[in-house]
Amino acid sequence: MTLLTKLCLATFCSATILIVTILPAEYGIDATGLGKKLGLLALSKSSNTTSFKHELSFNIGNYDPKAERINESVQGLIHLEEVPFQSQVIDIEIEDLGEVEYKFIMPSDTSFVYSWEVLNSRGEGVYYDFHGHPSSADAKHYPDKFEMAYARGEGTSQNGSFTSPFSGYHGFYFMNIEEGPIIVRLVISGYWQDHQEMYRAIEGKVIKNVKF
Structure with missing residues (x-):
């Protein structure tokens, strides 16, 4: 063929x-x-004869090209922030038998992503407590000594993302449970108004305690 x-x-x-x-x-x-x-x-x-009955609907208002801010958007896809985006690498030195609390001042419903790690770990690392509480000015709107816990445990590292449920101070408490001094490196990106070390103690003796 x-x-x-x-x-x-x-x-x-x-x-x-x-x-x-x-x-x-x-x-x-x-x-x-x-x-x-x-x-x-x-x-x-x-x-x-196949027909599609589902119709897409969006919660979008009329578009104004001259507006400085669009207050409505597709829910869940974008959240506009009043504070600028920031990134920080923060090394927190913790003495032997030391404790440190590091907080970020955040409006409600703002977010950051974070990662912390004990750089020179030789054992169990730290006891950590990730939590938040309102400022003293807003405390009257909450129960007495109110604070909200987000995560706690022991370890040498943690990665995550966080959205503040209320305006106030949100951050990390670290207790050194190793022998000798350590460094906790915190890498964080997102939205906050300010940040600082709020508390430090060595062998139970308070070295620093910032009122909020």
Whole structure:
């Protein structure tokens, strides 16, 4: 069989499949009548009558190109912030038998992503307590000595993301549970108004305690 003969045979087979099966099933064109006998015409009718009833809806207001701020957006996709985006790498030195509390002042419903690690760990690392509490000015709106815990435990590292449930001070308490001094490196990116070390103690003796 020559190459030309093979090409002609392949073309003939393809054309036959197109006319006998594909055109009746997809488009309802049945030139030979075999599509009806084989039940292929029913397939074209069912595909043509398919309808999609779901409609997408968005909580977007009228777009004003002159507006300085768009107050409505697709829920869950974007959250506009009043404070600028920031990134910090903070090395927290903790003495033997030392304790440190480091906080970020944040409006409600603002977020950061973070990672902390004991750089020179030789054992269990730290006891940590990630929590938040309101400022003294806002404390009257909350129960007495109110604070909210987010995570606590022991370890040498942690990674996560956080969204503040209320305005106030949110951050980390670290207690050195190793022998000898350590350094906790905190890498953080997101939105906050200010940050600082709030508390430090060595062997239970308070060295620093910032009132909030």
